[in-house]
Amino acid sequence: MDNKSVTAFRRGGLALRYSLFLLLAFLFIFSFAFFYTLEFTRNILENDAMQLASNVTDLTISRITNVIRPVEQVPNALAPALESERPDYKNIQEIAKDFVREDSLTFGTALAFEPYMHDAKHYRYCPYFFESRNRIIQKDLASPEYDYFSRDWYRIPKILGTPVWSEPYYDKGGGDTMMCTYSVPFYREFRGNRTFAGVITMDISLQSFNHILNSAKVYQTGFSFLVSRRGKFITYPQGEYVNTDILDLVRKNGDPRALKIAERMLKGERLFTEIGNLEQRQLPSLIYFAPVPMTGWIFALTFPTQELYSGLYSFFKKLALIFSLSLFAMIIFSVLITRKFTRPISKLVDATRRIGQGDFAADIPVYRSRDEIEQLSNAFSVMKEDLVNYIRNLRESTIEKEKIEGELKIARDIQMGMIPTKFPAFPDRKEFDIYGFIEPAKKVGGDLYDFFFIDDERLCFAIGDVAGKGTPAALFMAITTTILRAETQIAGLNVSKVIELMNNYLCKNNDSNLFVTLFLGILNTSKGEVEYVNAGHNFPFIIKNNGTVSELKNTHCIPLGITSNSCRNQTTFNLDHGDTIFLYTDGISEAFNNEDQQYSIKRINEMLRNNANHAPYEIVNRIVDDVNEFSHGIEQSDDISVLAIQYFGKHLSKETGPTHQIVIPNSEENLPLLAEKIMRLCNDLNIPSGSTYKVNLVVEELISNTITLGYNDDLQHDIILNFQFDVESISIEIIDDAKEFNPVVIADADTTSEISERKIGGMGIHLVKNLTDAFTYHREDTKNITKIIIRYS
């Protein structure tokens, strides 16, 4: 755990996260309960409101009918009296007049007749009594101006033939006030027909309803009003809108829902509903309405919706506040409690970090809480102990390993000391060139090679591979090398005898059942003759001076150290000038790459053919580099040993024939002079003209190449030519300090295509290769050394 997350853990971490989740859960549950309760309470409130409105409405309606009923009863009772044979008009009107005086609601009463129905003299006859300032005043309405025949209170009952309550109206010229009139028609027998004779009316002042309706209120600003059957306001608070049409008012306000509800109201339905607003200044409201019996009026009770819920909302606001505070407190408690639980974990984390930094003295806190924390702290304690033990073991084994590695290094030094690894190994010997390389797979290996002179002429060389790797193999290898040197010192022994003696010795003291494959050869450096025995080792390659490559496919016996058999007789063959023998162990041929493929003998063969013209040093290094590249990324599985010997023979030795050195500066102008010198030299030594020509040509081609391509500066450089004239051949050694250039590897020139496609150039080296009997190159420090041999034709 890094520092950042440790701090985060301490600051809140688990505790905070746990509490936040808890908070979310509570918030969810509470919200659900809150809104459910709110909705539920709203329904209850609405039902209560409806009940209340219904009660008030019923009460008010019954109060209205109570006051209206007597107003209807009086004219209803008088009408039959008016239909009698000789009606006592005076008495009838007196009764009506008394009622007007007694009844607070009634305002006036009229008795209106059809033309000439009262008496033959009067076309119109209509006495009217009304109350004014607590006195009854009589007024005659039988004027043509007033024309009572056209008034609704007269006309409608005449047409309908039934008692009728009029719409509210202002009785101009009559009562001169807002009123409604109850008219009862009465009839006479006239020529045997029941004929309409007139109406008896009772007026009520609409103002009188105000006091009834003023007391019919609910909530703070709720109010009630009365509407006539045709929709005219009979009452409205402060007398507003009286005698105007409710539909007009609602239409003007433009709320289609309110309009629909108003229409239902006029149909005489009883309903409790939201109405939006009746008029613009009103808030969204609820309305309860019901028809008033007898008159056909409609009573309506309305109040703003918000007043219904105002108490509810303030209650729920308080509730939400209380709940929020509780939640906050709960979070704090939750954080504190969770922290108490996680504190041991923090301490464990601290201890673990200190242990991680190497402080094994750090105490793991112990908890006896019988829960997961206790298990965790126990596990940490065990882990600490295990770690301490593990590290102690690791340290001990590392020390042990280092000690062994130190010893192995010494062993390797000793092993390398036994194998000749300094090159050039024989700087004085010009008859051959030798180079070897060894790389054990596990520091100390079982591979070996060796070479040494038995006498002045004969070079003994060997390569071998002990089965197995590591120290035992190395020791066996050391024994093999030692007895090889010992046995070859016995004069007059041939190689097969040496092998036999070695085998016997190795079989005798071989408790660990190790064995060694060995190729042992002796090269006669004067004659090029090689005699060898191969005891189960990989076949060496012979690279001939013409570039062909072949294997020495002879095996003479099984590996040494297994049984004391004698080997078959050795094989003998000759190396010519420039031939190379190449020996290796299976660490080369059986090197693996990451696709599990082997390097293979075939690939060695190819590499040798491609590098046939190189000196042993080059050949060995190129093969080893190629193997390393091939098995790149794979641990070296086996020891690698390579040994290569190139034979030149006595031709290049200084003792034979006259030698001559020519030194020329690196300038083309010197070429004619050089040619002249060579001509003279060859003439003096009676060299055949064909060979002289070849020497001339080869020197010109190589030197002109070096001069034109080899130098990057303007300084003078000397090129040294060493000539050696032997009995059978001329050897030429060219030494220059030009940049590295190996002419031997230049590709062959084009000698086959048509004249028009034949490439110009590249012919010089081609001629040199084909006109000489040996052509080698190697680089020594900063010098190119090219050697050529031309046999006399």
Added chain:
Amino acid sequence: MKITTEKTSEVLVIHPEGRLDTMTAGEFEKEVTPLIRQSGLNVLIDFGKLDYISSAGLRSILILAKEMKKKENNFALCCLNETIMEVFRISGFDTIITIYPTLENGLSFLKGT
């Protein structure tokens, strides 16, 4: 190096003498190329008095041969000594350039075409 030429009606014969090597090849080319271009004839180079030829010389001969091939004139050599002949064989030039043993051979063949 010394170069002499003789012209018959159909053949331009060139006689180089001495060494045709790195130092002289350029000179040879410079001298012979205009002659060949002017004459517009078949060309025979007589190697009878040539002692030595190196790759630089071969290069000049190849350039001339290519030039002649382009002009569709015949080009031949004659009288190569044994060593020079070996050089021609090794370089594969004997397969692309006609070589006659004697001057007479060369002339008669070139006239005959």
